[in-house]
Amino acid sequence: MATGKASNDGVVLSRLSKAYGRLRAVDSIDLSIRRGQTVAILGPNGAGKTTMLDMALGLTRPDSGSITLFGMPPARAIAAGQVGGMLQTGSLIEYLSVREFLTMIASLYPRPLQVDHMLQLTGAAEFADRRTNKLSGGQTQRVRFAAALIANSDLLVLDEPTAAIDVGGRREFWTAIREVAAEGKTVIFATHYLEEADAYADRIVLLARGKIVADGSATEIKAMASGRTIRATLPGADLAQLASLPGVTNAERRGEAVTLNCASSDNALRALLSRFPEARDIEVHGAGIEEAFFALTVGERDDPNQPTQVQGAR
Amino acid sequence: MTSTIYLRYEVLRNFRNWRFLLLSLVFPLVLYLSVASANRHATINGIAFTVYFMAAMATLGTMASVVSSAAVIAADRSTGWTRQMRITPLTVGTYFSARVLNGYLRAVLTIVLVGLAGTALGVRLSATEWVTVVGLLLVGLIPFAVLGILLGHLLNADSSAVAMGGIVTLFALLGGVYGFQIAKSGPMFQVIKAIPSYWLVQAAKAAIGHGGWPAEGWIVIAVWTVLLAALAVLVYQRDTHR
Incomplete structure (x- = not known):
């Protein structure tokens, strides 16, 4: 089970809350991450x-x-060079070349990686001598990423590192992260790309409205949503009635087709056929992680009629 | 020392920003050359105008040099660079050291240029007099370096340029930089003497033996430094602890 016990050795968040006005951005979160885990923080x-x-x-x-990183308050772990991070937004300082910039960042850490190696690994070598203010958005992102990795720190925190990066670029990012984080490093990354969480994390923490709604391996997350979807052609059926069928967590309609997300597809299918014998073209699918995501975060919304937008490859 | 590499690149980025550098150097130099050459035979209270105005322009230029750290800090805050730096082992002290170091390097460059212009217009000071005037200027600039850090956290990138210009001009005016003093006696003079830029202008007079830097000057500089530093700490904490 990925949900580890509280440990001083990794990252521990205890009853963490933060409100902005009336909005509870983070609502009493307890989370402990063991040293060496790669954890995706997934959420809309x-x-x-x-x-x-x-x-x-x-x-x-x-x-x-409270927060402790390796048993220390964040400021102390950061001062000790144990944390590398890439924030969601932020630009580079100007009037330095990419190579100079990375050399400067590396000099701040006790055991940095080689600048040339990082340039190669992140694909920044080809523009290493260009000034930081002359880079494209994608290039800037690569340099920011290189600056986080070059720290060679025990903990790597990445807030949507691959936002605005194409799929090919994303794969390169993750190859680099895997190489750098190979030896027992702890990696925490936020993403709304479901396939990214599925492919690269040991553990997925699903966040909705400031609360953890699910926590486990990708397989466990899928299992929590029980992993089945029923699709059928059923004109004029009442959605509320469909949603209340045994085993169904949620129902939606697209034209004449209805989709039922199911906690138990066996029960749902039996009930569907007995109550709606006119249902035809019935298909039962094992849910991808995006269905799991949908099933777990829906119901956390104010307006149940508003469709939840779920991004991700099908 | 790990911070030497950091400081080296901070200095590099300061000197590569030549537009910023040029603007802080050109104004006092051009003003000095035009005004002092037109009045090169005049005297103010027995002091050659070329010497008086050299000190005045050095005061104006160096004040602007160290206060302009505010623009860099405000820009670093608005681009998110400050937040990025806060998750590295770089200490706030080292970051501020870089700002003060760059401010002082710009100030020294200003002094050299204005000094050369003065020499070209016939100003002759002994080595001791040069050391005294430069030394007093550098000490007198301390509260202004702190003011730069304070303003950098108080203002945003857009407002910092306007505010800096206004504040430097105000201090210059009150300190007697523009060739006249608002008051030479009475209660108003007591107020003027409590302003640090007054003592910057006095630095040159002290160097050539006219008046001087009594204990009062040191106290004014020290008190302003302490008060501005306390304010800067408050503003910094308000800015970062959200």
């Missing part, structure tokens, strides 16, 4: 991912609760 926009990570990095002061 506004789920509290960035607020949580900013607090873990000591950038935002929590209203209540």
Whole structure:
């Protein structure tokens, strides 16, 4: 089971809360991450991912609760060079070349990686001598990423590192992270790309409205949503009635087709056929992680009629 | 020392930003050359105008040099660079050291240029007099270096340029930089003497033996430094602890 017991050795968030006005951005979160784990913080926009990570990095002061990184307060772990991070937004300082910039960042850490090696690994070598203010958005992102990795720190915190990066680029990012983080490093990354969490994390923490709604391996997360979807052609059926069928967690309609997300597809299918014998073209699918994501975060919304947008490859 | 590499690149980025550098150097130099050459035979209270105005322009230029750290800090805050730095082992002290170091390097460059212009217009000071005037200027600039850090956290990138210009001009005016003093006696003079830029202008007079830097001057500089530093700490904490 990935949900580890509290340990001083990794990252521990205890009853962490932060509100902005009436919005509870992070609502009493307990999370402990063992040293060496790669954890994805997955959630829709506004789920509290960035607020949580900013607090873990000591950038935002929590209203209540506590954070320790390797048994220390964030500021102390950062001062000791044990933390490398890439924030969601931020630019580079100007009037330095990419190589000079990375050399400067590396000089701040006790055991940095080689600048040339990092340039190669992140694909920044080809523009290493260009000034930081003359880079494209994608190039800037690569340099920011290289600056986080070059720290060679025990903990790597990445807030949506591959946002605005194409799929090919994303794969390169993850190859680099895997190489750098190979020896027992702890990696925490926020993402709303479901396939990224599925492919690269040992553990997925699903956040919605400032709360952890699921926590486990990708397989466990899928199992929690029980992993089945029933699709059928059923004109004019009442959605509320469909949603209340045994085993169904949620129902939606697209034209004449209805989709039932199921906790138990066996029970749902039996009930569907007995109550709606006119249903035809019935298909039962094993849910991808995006269905799991949908099933777990829906119901956390104010307006149940508003469709949840779920991004991700099908 | 790990911070030497950091400081080296901070200095490099300061000197590569030549537009910023040029603007802080050109104004006092051009003003000095035009005004002092037109009045090169005049005297103010028995002091050659070329010497008086050299000290005045050095005061103006060096004040602007160290206060302009505010623009760099405000820009670093607005681009998110400050937050990025806060998750590295770089200490706030080292970051501020870089700002003060760059401010002082710009100030020294200003003094050299204005000094050369003065020499070209016939100003002759002994080595001791040069050391005295430069030394007093550098000490007198301390509260202004702190003011730069304070303003950098108080203002945003857009407002910092306007505010810096206004504040430097105000201090210059009150300190007697523009060739006249608002008051030479009475209660108003007591107020003027409590302003640090007044003592910057006095540095040159002290060097050539006219008046001097009594204990009062040191106290004014020290008190302003302490007060501005306390304010800077408050503003910094408000800015970062959100």
